[in-house]
Structure formats: structure tokens, C-alpha cells
Amino acid sequence: MLSIRKPKIWYGGDYNPDQWETGVWDEDLRLFKLAGIDVVTLNVFTWAKNQPDEETYDFQWLDEMMDKLHADGIGVCLATSTAVHPAWMARKYPDVLQVNFHGNKRKFGGRHNFCPNSPTYRTYAARMAEKLAERYKDHPALLMWHINNEYGGAGNCYCDNCEGAFRVWAQTRYGTLDELNRAWNTSFWGHTFYEWEDIVLPNELSEEWQGANGRTATNFQGISLDYIGFYSDSLLDCFKLECEAVRKHTPDIPVTTNLMGAFKKLDYHKWAKHMDVVSWDNYPRLDTPYSFTAMVHDLMRGLKDGQPFMLMEQTPSQQNWQPYNSLKRPGVMRLWSYQAVARGADTVLFFQLRRSVGACEKYHGAVIEHAGHEHTRVFRECSRLGAELGKLADQLLDTRVRAKAAILFDWENWWAVEMSSGPTIALNYMDEIHKVYDALFRSGVEVDMVGAEAELSGYDLLIAPVLYMVKQGMADRLEQYVEAGGTLITTFFSGIVDENDLVRTGGYPGELRKLLGLWVEEIDALLPSQRNRIVWKETPPGLKQVYGCGLLCDLVHSEGAIVKAVFGDDFYHGMPALTVNRFGEGEAWYLATSPEADFLQEWLPRLCSSLGIAPVIPGLPEGVETTLRSKDGQGYMFILNHNEDSITINLGGRLGTELLTGNRVPGGEMKLAGRDVWIVRLDSYEPVESKSGERREKGRYESI
Structure with missing residues (x-):
């Protein structure tokens, strides 16, 4: 697996210049430089622009933007634009359209509106990925491939193509109908399948209904569980097709797609095996427990055995799709960014860099707000973080969390x-x-x-x-x-x-x-x-x-x-x-x-x-988070204060240098400001080795 090229923690995010007149582009680049932005994610939802009809590919706008970004010292995480197929494709090839849970065929609209088992979609998506790889394989701005976007974000598909593919998937898994009938316990309610063609997808027309708490209820868990696994695999197959297309021309450029954390529909352990780097989009609510966000960061880190991951998206200020879209309070964006770094992120990226003026994401936060200039609270906070990440340089890159x-x-x-x-x-x-x-x-x-x-x-x-x-x-x-x-x-x-x-x-x-x-x-x-x-x-x-x-x-x-x-x-x-x-x-x-x-x-x-498993700092006050990252015998201790007010912390004798200020850190009591963070390069660090292979003291557990 490839690692990403980076002299420092990447800082930037999703940029949609295709939504703006070219006169805005130069102003955006000026503001990017002020904010310390050095990487942008480009071309996420531009399939319709890049391919206006079946035969035509037009990348002129993308050529110009790639060149401009490189000239300004900004690298590109280049998306393949395949999350939304163009309208002409839906009109000419209706097999790309999904059939929903109720059995109704959808029309063109929304996003992730494709059937992953449509031969048309797979053909054109892989072709688009290859066209991009052929064109930009030698472009010096290209740092990373971003395949599609947030797979699984729409409902599942129950069309004839999916039903046929599900039968093939089941035959591959079970080999014979006898084994399938045993595994699905079809003797219950007389559901024995005699031919592979007897198998239908489990939706409202067959085995499933919408149950309590918004969950799907089913008569046959075996069938329904296999359909979830099959659909996860179907989307994964689409991802792999595009991966193969870009790797054919750019074998040294790493590939990712942005996962969605604790997203139920896709088996991310299986997906991570095919990704060079795990990346994910972090969107907690104002009232999300910060321990839950920490847990999901750890989950993403764990997908590839502790390898550093990418924070691909977060909002600089507010979201647009929750019932109540609160602003991030002053200091929270910076604090939550460092929480990601503390738990294994080697990038801090946003959605988005400039706010849209229309459609459903026009009120989703951005580094450049609708005001269009640098004189905003959000821009000042983003610029401060960009300067700090520049100061950190490569010190934290490729460090690991080593838990017992x-x-x-x-x-x-x-x-x-x-x-x-x-x-x-x-x-x-x-x-x-x-x-x-x-x-x-x-x-x-x-x-x-x-x-x-x-x-x-x-x-x-x-x-x-x-x-x-x-x-x-x-x-x-x-x-x-x-x-x-x-x-x-x-x-x-x-x-x-x-x-x-x-x-x-x-x-x-x-x-x-x-x-x-x-x-x-x-x-x-x-x-x-x-x-x-x-x-x-x-x-x-x-x-x-x-x-x-x-x-x-x-x-x-x-x-x-x-x-x-x-x-x-x-x-x-x-x-x-x-x-x-x-x-x-x-x-x-x-x-x-x-x-x-x-x-x-x-x-x-x-x-x-x-068991000898010690906390990073014992006796933590409420609302304080700690973790350690290390490499080559050097430890870095993160201390994050999620409280609005300052708090006194006893460092338990740990000595070091705080990287953001350059101040020496004594080992005793120190006051950490509200919503602030310390990153301490420790003077001494000894990783604790596992004792699980040693013989334990008999009877120890009697006192616990």
C-alpha cells in the first residue's frame, strides 16, 4: 500500500471552482494563501461538466485550475467525479436509475442516484476515471486519487440488475441451493428455493418492512443480512473498478474514498483492504459527546492496523443538513481538528473552501463565507490553524497511537x-x-x-x-x-x-x-x-x-x-x-x-x-482528553480541554516542550485555557509493552 506524500499535515479541503465564474478563482487563491491552505480536493461532482454527452470529454476548466493551483504551491486530491451520473445518461440508459425499497423506479435527481450493478454506470464510471488518470498522470499537482464520494449515501437499489447480481453473489457464497436453504433456514414458513431464479431481493415487496425505531424489519434475517453484505460488496466493486483504472496509469499515486465513520450500511473493514489510505468525513452535532467522536476516529485508525488516516471533511463552522445547524463556538473548530490529529489524522481538510450560493448546501459552512473576504471570525480561526500546522511541519507525521x-x-x-x-x-x-x-x-x-x-x-x-x-x-x-x-x-x-x-x-x-x-x-x-x-x-x-x-x-x-x-x-x-x-x-x-x-x-x-494498563495522565478532570502518538522512540502527548473554561491539570511528572508555543512544560500542575490544546514533545518516552504473553499472577482477579 502507498502512503501519501506530505512535508507537513495537509490543510485545505473541497473546492468547487466549477460553481463560480473564473474571475473568482484568483481571489480564492489569494485567500487560500492567507489561510495556509496547501491541498484542495477537486472535481468531486463535475461529471456533468466533464462529459456533456456520451462521446465528449471536456477538461479545459480542470486543466486551468490544476495549473493555477500548482503555480501557487497547492497540491490536489483529485476526485473522479462519479458520485452523480449526468442527466443524459439517465435519459439514454435508464438502467442506471435505482429502484427504491417500495419497488418504485427513481427518476434522475439527488446524488448517489446510480445503481451499482448497472453495466452502464460501471462502464462509464471506470472510463471517466481512466480518462482523468491518462490526462493528469504527469501533472505535478496530483497528490491523491479520491474515488467517487461518500459511497452508500443514498438508499439501496432493488432493481432487476441487482436481483440478478444478488443471485450470482449468493451462488458464489453458498455453492448449492441446498446449502443456501440451510443457511437461510428456508424450511421456516415453507420458503424453500428450488431454482436460483426463485430468489428475490428482500424489500417491501417480499420479506421486509419499516419497523420500530426506523429500523428495517424482516421475516428472514439470513436473506436480509446477505443482501446488506451483497450491496456493500456491489458498491465496493464499483470502487475497485475505478481504482484499477487510475492505478493503471498512476501506480505511485495513492487511492482513497471518503468514508462516513460509524456508517452502518458498508463493511468498512472489508473496504479498507482496497484503500491505500483511509479517509473519513467528521460531522458531529453541537451536542455529540466528544468521546463518541474520539471513538470514531479510533475506529477509522483501526481499519488499517493503526496506520494514520485522513480527515477528509469537516465543517469550519456549521452544517446544513441537521435539524438544528449550530455554529461551532470560538475555538471548537481548532480543538476538534487537533482531536483528529491526536487520534491518528495526518490531514485536516474541510468541506468546503467557498460557500455555494444555491441548492441544499448553500448554508453549509466554508472557509470563505458568503461575505467573500478574510474579515470573518471563521476565516481568522482557519488562518490561525493553518499557521500552526505550518509551524508543526513534519514532526507528527506517521506517528502512531499504541494502545494496550x-x-x-x-x-x-x-x-x-x-x-x-x-x-x-x-x-x-x-x-x-x-x-x-x-x-x-x-x-x-x-x-x-x-x-x-x-x-x-x-x-x-x-x-x-x-x-x-x-x-x-x-x-x-x-x-x-x-x-x-x-x-x-x-x-x-x-x-x-x-x-x-x-x-x-x-x-x-x-x-x-x-x-x-x-x-x-x-x-x-x-x-x-x-x-x-x-x-x-x-x-x-x-x-x-x-x-x-x-x-x-x-x-x-x-x-x-x-x-x-x-x-x-x-x-x-x-x-x-x-x-x-x-x-x-x-x-x-x-x-x-x-x-x-x-x-x-x-x-x-x-x-x-x-493489568498494568495506565492512563496517559491519571486523574483527568471532566472534559479533558489525552492521547499519545509516537515514532522512532519520540512521544508526543496531546491534552485537549473540551470545557469552555480553563482547567488545572497535573501532568504527573511528564516533562517536555509544547510545540505550538515553544514553551517548556514542567511536570506538575498547569492551567489549560478553555477549548485549548497542548501538544507536548516529551523529553522521555518509553512505550509500554504488552504483558498478555506473560504468566499472570494467579488469583489477581479475585480482588477486582
Whole structure:
């Protein structure tokens, strides 16, 4: 895989000169220089301009802009413009148009309005990518290929082309109809398929309907889950076609596409394998917990084993598509930009550089506002950040976050959990993941977000919340991890089904039963108004004896696991709520319910401490975020104050130099201004090695 060429952290963003008269271009370039912008993303939505009919390609405007940008020392992340097909294509080749969930064929309009299995779309999209690569392969401004834009941003397609492709996909996956019927459990309700042509797409005309909480409900989870996977693969195939087209002519130019963070529809672990660099678009609301944004940054970093990623889009001020589009308060844009850098970003890019004057994004923020000059609050803040990134130069490039705790996040498991026809509609996979992440974030413990195929041996602690779907080989890998000395935590509603969403019979948690030393007899779903209690049998020092819980409660029987806490109420009071099982040199914990946040915020840091997993800075005040990036034995500590007011922080003896000011940082107490950030080059840095391969002290977990 290629890495991006950069003498510093890239700074810039999406630029749409095609929306403006050429007289505006020179003024924009003047303002870019004032703001410190050195990279622009160009040509994102210009297919209609570049190809006005089937035979004509006109890149004159793009030639001129590429040359102007290069002359001003600005590099280009060149998009292939294929996110919206031209109107002539829809008129002449209606197979490019989608059929929606209700079975209605769409007309031309919107964006991402193409069928990914349309032969017409695939042919012309790949041809456009190749035309661009042929034309600009030697252009000195070209730094990166940006394929399409935010794949999956529209609804899925249910047309005949997709149905035919789904049958081929299913035949490739299962080989025979007998195996497909077994995997989809079609003996239920007499749904046996006799010929491949019997298979239809699951939508409102067949198996699915719009259920509660806006989720899709289905009669056959196996069919619907495979359709989600098939559609993710279909869009990925489109991406790969364009990648092949540009790599044919520019093998040394890296390729990416902008992902959308915790986006449910696409399996980004699978996509990342085909990207040279992961990039993503970060659009939190004013009230989004900053720990959630941090978690998604970590998720994007984890897609390619900790490799630095690109922050491809964020708004300089406000968004346009949320119900309430609040301004970013003074200092917040800068703070959130450095949050991305702290967690692995090697670029800070915006959508957009100049505000549009019409259509749905005319009120989306930009570096250059509608005022059209540099005398705005937003421009001043952008210029300050641009100057700082210039001052940092290459010091932070290619540094890595090296965590010893990890959270397992799996897209197929997410799909399956929330498409389950029970036991509760209130179960939200992302909420359970974030609740665990937030507890570690608040304590200052660094976390990697890893996929089901990740190498686990480097982690002392692995947390796998709601591991409902245990794919083939996963149980063995978890057993090997724990047996070698790792600590695993998993939770309620885990080990229930295999990769086809078929229940593992013989008692829950299925293949995890031996590892966890228990079996689950029943699962109780609590109403939103109902609560239960987690009661410690022997309360660990510093923790409360009783904590609230709800959502789901597993009725657990120990088969060797030590019971640490029990349920306090209902007919299963006194049954295990938290257990730990010694397995080889490690241990496996099971949390049989969804606890209140306080339980995780108080218990998890204590467990981490017992494993030798230390926070970057202990005893963090509320609203302060820390992380470490390092390379070649040099550590860089980030401290971010998300509070509006200044706060005093004890650095715990860490000495260094603050890079943005050049000031020396003593190891004691210091006051950090509200919404401010320190980046400290540490005088000494020793990465903590994993202890998961060492023999653990027997009985240690008895006191936790």
C-alpha cells in the first residue's frame, strides 16, 4: 500500500471552482494563501461538466485550475467525479436509475442516484476515471486519487440488475441451493428455493418492512443480512473498478474514498483492504459527546492496523443538513481538528473552501463565507490553524497511537444485532460500544477499535460488547488469546448465532461457553421503565456495592466461572450478573446485563490498573482528553480541554516542550485555557509493552 506524500499535515479541503465564474478563482487563491491552505480536493461532482454527452470529454476548466493551483504551491486530491451520473445518461440508459425499497423506479435527481450493478454506470464510471488518470498522470499537482464520494449515501437499489447480481453473489457464497436453504433456514414458513431464479431481493415487496425505531424489519434475517453484505460488496466493486483504472496509469499515486465513520450500511473493514489510505468525513452535532467522536476516529485508525488516516471533511463552522445547524463556538473548530490529529489524522481538510450560493448546501459552512473576504471570525480561526500546522511541519507525521486495550467492532455483527426479531427493539449496538469506550476515555486509557480479523496478541485487554454473531474460527481465536494471557470481557447477548444468523444450539453463549465457564438459560427483556440491580458479592475498594442495570438480563448458571456480582431483583435475584473464568494464563469476564454508565466508569479503570494498563495522565478532570502518538522512540502527548473554561491539570511528572508555543512544560500542575490544546514533545518516552504473553499472577482477579 502507498502512503501519501506530505512535508507537513495537509490543510485545505473541497473546492468547487466549477460553481463560480473564473474571475473568482484568483481571489480564492489569494485567500487560500492567507489561510495556509496547501491541498484542495477537486472535481468531486463535475461529471456533468466533464462529459456533456456520451462521446465528449471536456477538461479545459480542470486543466486551468490544476495549473493555477500548482503555480501557487497547492497540491490536489483529485476526485473522479462519479458520485452523480449526468442527466443524459439517465435519459439514454435508464438502467442506471435505482429502484427504491417500495419497488418504485427513481427518476434522475439527488446524488448517489446510480445503481451499482448497472453495466452502464460501471462502464462509464471506470472510463471517466481512466480518462482523468491518462490526462493528469504527469501533472505535478496530483497528490491523491479520491474515488467517487461518500459511497452508500443514498438508499439501496432493488432493481432487476441487482436481483440478478444478488443471485450470482449468493451462488458464489453458498455453492448449492441446498446449502443456501440451510443457511437461510428456508424450511421456516415453507420458503424453500428450488431454482436460483426463485430468489428475490428482500424489500417491501417480499420479506421486509419499516419497523420500530426506523429500523428495517424482516421475516428472514439470513436473506436480509446477505443482501446488506451483497450491496456493500456491489458498491465496493464499483470502487475497485475505478481504482484499477487510475492505478493503471498512476501506480505511485495513492487511492482513497471518503468514508462516513460509524456508517452502518458498508463493511468498512472489508473496504479498507482496497484503500491505500483511509479517509473519513467528521460531522458531529453541537451536542455529540466528544468521546463518541474520539471513538470514531479510533475506529477509522483501526481499519488499517493503526496506520494514520485522513480527515477528509469537516465543517469550519456549521452544517446544513441537521435539524438544528449550530455554529461551532470560538475555538471548537481548532480543538476538534487537533482531536483528529491526536487520534491518528495526518490531514485536516474541510468541506468546503467557498460557500455555494444555491441548492441544499448553500448554508453549509466554508472557509470563505458568503461575505467573500478574510474579515470573518471563521476565516481568522482557519488562518490561525493553518499557521500552526505550518509551524508543526513534519514532526507528527506517521506517528502512531499504541494502545494496550482494544474494543472489538464488527459491521456484520452490528447488522445482525439490530435486525434480530427480539428480544428487544431498544438494543443499540453502537450505544453499547460507546458506553464501554466512554468509560475508558474518561479515565485516560487509550483504546484501539479492531475488527474480527485483527491480530489480538498485542493487547492486554480485549472488550467485545454484545458479540451476538460469532463467526467461524472466532471462538478459537478468543480462546487462544485468553489462554496466552489476555483478558477478555464480553457481555449479554453474546455467542448466540453463527455467521449465518443461525442459533448455536446446546445453550447460550454457544461456542463461547467453555471460555466463559457458564451457560445462559434465558434472556429477559426489560421494559424502558424497568430496572434491575448489580450487587457485588464482595465490593472492591472504591466501588459502590450496588449499581443499576436494564435493557437485557441473562439468566446465568456458572460452570466454573467465579461469580463476582449478582442480580438484586426479580425472580432471578441472586443469579450471576458478573463472572470471571480463569482460562489458561488469562481470564474471561462476562457481564450479563447492560449496566448504568457509572459501573463501567468505576470498574473498568480499576481492571485496567490491575493489568498494568495506565492512563496517559491519571486523574483527568471532566472534559479533558489525552492521547499519545509516537515514532522512532519520540512521544508526543496531546491534552485537549473540551470545557469552555480553563482547567488545572497535573501532568504527573511528564516533562517536555509544547510545540505550538515553544514553551517548556514542567511536570506538575498547569492551567489549560478553555477549548485549548497542548501538544507536548516529551523529553522521555518509553512505550509500554504488552504483558498478555506473560504468566499472570494467579488469583489477581479475585480482588477486582
